[in-house]
Amino acid sequence: MNIQRPKGTIDILPKDSSKRRHIEDKLRKLAEIYNYKEIRTPTFEKTELFKRGIGEETDVVSKEMYSFRDDEFTLKPEMTAPVIRSYIENNLQNESQLQKLYYLANMYRHERPQAGRFREFSQFGVEAIGSSDYLVDAELISLGAKMLSDFGIGNIIFKINTIGSTEERARFLDDLKKYLMQYRDKLSGDSIKRLELNPLRILDTKLDEEIEILKNSPVLYDYLNPETKAHFDNVLNAVSSLGVNYEIDYRLVRGFDYYTSTTFEVLSSDLGAQNAIFGGGRYDNLVEQLGGKSTPAIGFACGLERLMLILEKNNYPYPDTDSVEYYFVTMGEESKIFSIKIMNSLREKGIICETDFLNRSIKSQMKEANKIGARKVIVIGEEELKEMKFRIRNMKNSSESSVECTGSDDLAEKLIKIGK
């Protein structure tokens, strides 16, 4: 058996890479319109960063990390912890008090691949660090909503919740545990384990029986401080006024430990079982937790592959890629040298051109020109070279025009003019 690509990775071939670049360009532009600036961080970090940032008990850290060199380093499984590490390390708070950063990078998680889930995948994400203003939440959420509408994505559910701070959650979790203990024998094995390790996660169970039990369970919202509730109400009002359709989901909790206060998630029915396009929330304790000054922050991450899956399903109209302007059909050595000189001049001016390198027949060269979508074909034959008179064939409508010239430089100049 030949060597194959690692499980859960993809080759992005030319026909797809232009699509991907289109999406990336669009996302960059979007982020920049909101005045987010790009940040790039290393592909791998000290393993400790993720353990402390994301949480030792999370699934990602406990079983999905690509770690190496005696566990010293790990390929980044998510981007928030690295961004915050960089923020602290480079003293970005001194550059301006609010840092609005975006990224487009590959992440790595050792999971079983399935529809919309890969071991190497790309995320577009934004992080706003340094303000607890509810309008930052609203702006960031509306950026996400704008992203969806820019790509013409409907058919989604925008879920928002607030989960408070660790302190606020503590009393709730006690009560939740007590409540769930009554139903201990009805809970799944996973949930019983979570009862000790991470009871919050039980809230987003998908088992009907457990959902039923949770209907009468304590509600986290009731345990939150008035300020947290006010923040949430303000976010909701602001988000509504910006035209975002959302629904509140008190059971929405997320798999990373750093989240506090506002959390949100967008689900699409055009995806498989892995139906989240993007998700995020506030993480007001993370900067401090990683050794910086206490600094509020919020962010979200969007999966590019999932985004593209949805676009594919919706027959998203990707723009045509730039095609060849001039194709030179050649015959013999003199013709080929003449052509390549002209092509050199055309390329100086940024005009895309191509010729035959396989010594194929005229007919085959014409077929090739047609196949690659060349707009114009010029045959450089013996007669043409003798007369210095060439026909330019328009491949769209089969019309031909002719140019006379004094030599290759002159012809190149004339073709450049026609090109404009």
Added chain:
RNA sequence: GCGAGCAUAGCUCAGUUGGCAGAGCAUCAGAUUGUGGCUCUGAGGGUCACGGGUUCGAGCCCCGUUGCUCGCCCCA
């Protein structure tokens, strides 16, 4: 980590009860000497995932392995 399904040409897939390995698309070439698309003709391309077993004979039946896909968990 667990469960299910699938594996035949570059791609999508047929292949009957176990009896010579197939089609469409794609690729390449040709259809009176130097002109694309449409049409027609032809060609190349296979360790039937791999290894074993049953059988006179296996793409087909049995066992194992690997890979892929979908799902669980979790996430984007």
